[in-house]
Amino acid sequence: MSEAIQSAKDSAMLAIKNAADLAGLRVLSADLNKKDSPLNSFKSEMGKLASVEDKRSIGQMLNAAATEIAAALETRSSEFADNEIAARIASESLDLTELLVQRRRGHSHIVTQATQRLEDVFIGLGFQIAEGPEVETDFNNFEALNMPKSHPARSEFDTMFLEYGEPGSVLLRTHTSPVQIRVMKSWKPPIYAIMPGRVFRRDTPDATHMPVFHQIEGLVIDRGITFAHLAGTIESFTKAFFGSEFTSRLRPSFFPFTEPSAEFDIRRADGEWIELGGCGMVHPNVLISGGIDPEEFSGFAFGFGIDRMAKERHKVEDIREMYTNDLRFLRQF
């Protein structure tokens, strides 16, 4: 009997090995598991065996054969599954270079990029951002900034006035400084603010000037603010924005809204000085315009052009190019 079992097992194993595919294997598996399959039929014949010993040894032999066949079925089945998935993977081959789409992210204007970089640096220095309208009153743009109606410095601003309200009363702001007045009035000191935005001057466009351009202005008002704090802030900004190899200096100048006033220059690692902007201690008259007591608080302000910064960073030859809205230009950045 044992020989018969062995041969039945061998023929089952051979059949498993020769199965052509998963479907064939499934049929084979069903056949082998049938009650009347060659191996299973030995089970019913076991009762006919006389000795307990024989029953035990034949029983063990049958179980071992069944386990072996089941394992073989399992192995063969996973072989087929692996082959099948491998074949599917092979057939799914894809040339990704065909699919590389040209849809790209859009391009942020270089002036916006510069503005955001500047904002981020000042936020890091503990500043908040204030905003104001681009159409302003003569009062906020000039009078409140220590430039009364007849002030000669007004003529230097090349103001664009609007046909709106009383003649000469409404204008396109010539600098971001009117936001200072708005901030002083609506926030209470301490004030650590920057004010970026669009400004307007009646300048004929050329390679370095546009009638519409952008400035950023800073204002700090607190108790005990001194000129040294102004110089320290400029220095700290210079290093944070341009790099630690840069330094800054202040040299005396004149603006009606600050006193003492200064121009600030930055020095590149190669030793060259670059003029950047104007600054100074907020003039007492300006603090008064903003409703702040100059005997209690002091402060400083600074400002410079953003466009020029973007222009120089990207080596744009002609500032007008930045405003043609030519996609060939915009897409470079």
Add this chain to the structure above:
Amino acid sequence: MKILNSWLNDFGEFGNDAEKLSAAMTSLGLAVESVTIVGTPVKGVVVAKVLRTERHPDAEKVHRVYVDAGDGKELHIWCGAFNMKPGDLIPLATLGTTMPDGRVITPRGILGVESHGMLCSGTELGLMADSDGILILPNDLKLGSDLFSALGIKSDCVFDLDVTRNRPDCNGYLGVARDLGAHLGVKVVSPSGDKTKKGPGRSMKVTIADKDRCARYNMTVMSGVVVGESPTWIARRLTNCGMRPINNVVDASNLVMLELNQPTHAFDAEKVNNGFKIRCARPKETLLTLDDQVRQLETTDLLICDGKDTPIGLAGVMGGASTEISKQTTTVALETAWFEASGVAQTATRLGLKSEASMRFERGVDPHGIDHAVSRFASLLRESCPNLVVHGGGADIKEKTLAPKQKIVNLRVSQVTRILGTKLSPKAISAMLAKIGFVTKSTSSTKSATIKVAVPSWRPDCETEIDLIEEIARHYGYENLGKIVPQSTMHGRLSTVQQRRRDIHELVLSMGLSEAMPNPFLAPGDLVKSGLLEDNAIRLANPLVYEESVLRTSLRPGLLKAITFNLSHRASNILLFELGHVYPAGSKDSADGLPDEYESLCLVAVGETSALALDWWSQLSSVMGFGAQLDQTSVESGYHPKRSAMLRRGKQVLGCVGEIDPRVLAHNQINTSVACLELNLSVLLVETPKVVTAKPVSRFPRSDFDLAFSVPNSQTAGAVLKALRQAGGSELVDLELFDVYRGAGLPADCRSVTFRLCLQASDRTLTDAEVTAIRQKCLDAAAKLGAQLRN
């Protein structure tokens, strides 16, 4: 203001270290725009004498000049200038000389005759900015000597200073020297005046009618004048400072102005009738000015009139032609005055007559420097007019409006520390101020010390304490005040609005649109071309050009222009956006009197349809946490009336979405559709999205089913969707329009719209009966809108 190094040294021993002087001026706030070297000696140029001149029959534009260069030999030179006569001394560039412009002098001549050198003009030698003809030299020079050493000309340096408005004194050498002297420890002296005894009195009657406009008027008569050329040194100084020498009288006046910042005006005394009267112009009065122009005057113009009340000059701006100095003039009446600044400014600006003199009156001159200016003028004129007589008498009227010689300003020592952050003793402060001529008197030596500062009249800009603090800072040195980073007591961050703006900007970029920045100024008609009204657009009162005279009320015209521009350059994938302000007129009685300016966002895509614009909107609305209803009943003008919708939220209009009106496209030469989304950010940005409270996710099964309706074309899918949502109640957790079909198998004027619904309860499994009931409610609601369930 151009400062010549050698001239500056007349005021003190400043030396010739250009770099040191330039650095000193910079640190004082006298910004040095440029440093130019002038008068560099040219080797090989000698003093020669003209022997005779001769025309050549075949040469019209040149003549032959024979000269002696000191060795008795006759040299022949071809020369294109004719201003010399035999006996004149002239500069000769000998053969082999390299001229300042790089030319090398060779014997090359014309008509086969060689030239033994070249006769030179002042310009060619780098001595003058501008000159006519060959430089005629003083007669006492030695023949054959090196020109530059004979004239004592050394290379010199011109500092071009950008003098700020608050430093009128620095429009004169004296002011610059005073500041520099204080900084470098150099003693400063003003050049000497005329020491000759005054001549007999010659009275000149002067009356001032408008005393506010003229606080001091000095009229000094000088006779024995011979009008001619100035001495070379005066001419050279003027040219090096950018002024053209005219004659000895005008040049002396200009030199005094440059030195002392005091303009003067010389009248031909014999042409002035009966003295002077200073008054404002009367309506319709005119004056023929020095430049032969008839000037229409206004009542704000201050005039110098003669004793007969006839205008002979515009005070501080320009003299009249009738009393001009001429070759025949022998007696001059010199006006040295203080005119009120803004009046001069107004007249000079209106008439376009900005001059060196008017600029100085505008900025401010020292009314107490007048005596020295008159005396200095006389001493300079005496160099070319040895018989000059300065007559006594004349006139010197000082009105009550005249500023005092010194003005007292109180300075609290504590304020100096408070503003500058550096503690300075009263003694140190006084010493610093004394160096620039500010006399100080300390009231106490305690902590609350106040210093009384007497500010001299040449510093009209120093009026208050803060002005003095600036002076102290300048002379102490900005670089010595330290650098301290203040500890901000605020938290640095973006506001909610700013953060939301950045989020929007970021999203729009990621949707593939590039940022444009069109000009906010439009041409009249641009708005109409974009389908917009022009009624609420504001015009510029003084535009640069007519094409940029209207303020935009929408971002669309600018972007349409950008599209047209890019299409003309055959760009593909034109996707642009702008985030910027628009400025429609507001109601006239708005509190601040300003227009209704607001921030707007506009997105455009060429060749795209409303589908893309809606996709933009749904992405933006989800980023902003902000919904809106689409309202197609009426759309913003300029949009396609049938393919666009207003975005509404209650009564608020958030913007418009859709496509540009084909008529607008045609006006802008755009021959394909343009998808457009425009949003009013002033509404969208200020909204703070609510913080969402978490709800537990339902653990009960969901029931999904589709409903396909045939919907009349007159009914919007949105309305059906809304009806379904309402009918579905709280168990309808998801509702989506997922298919629209037009075509066969549908009633006329209908399309099929399919919705996918998902029902689910949070606390139980919905029964079949419940699902059926809700489904039926939905069907009933849709039927009310004419939407019939399709089989």
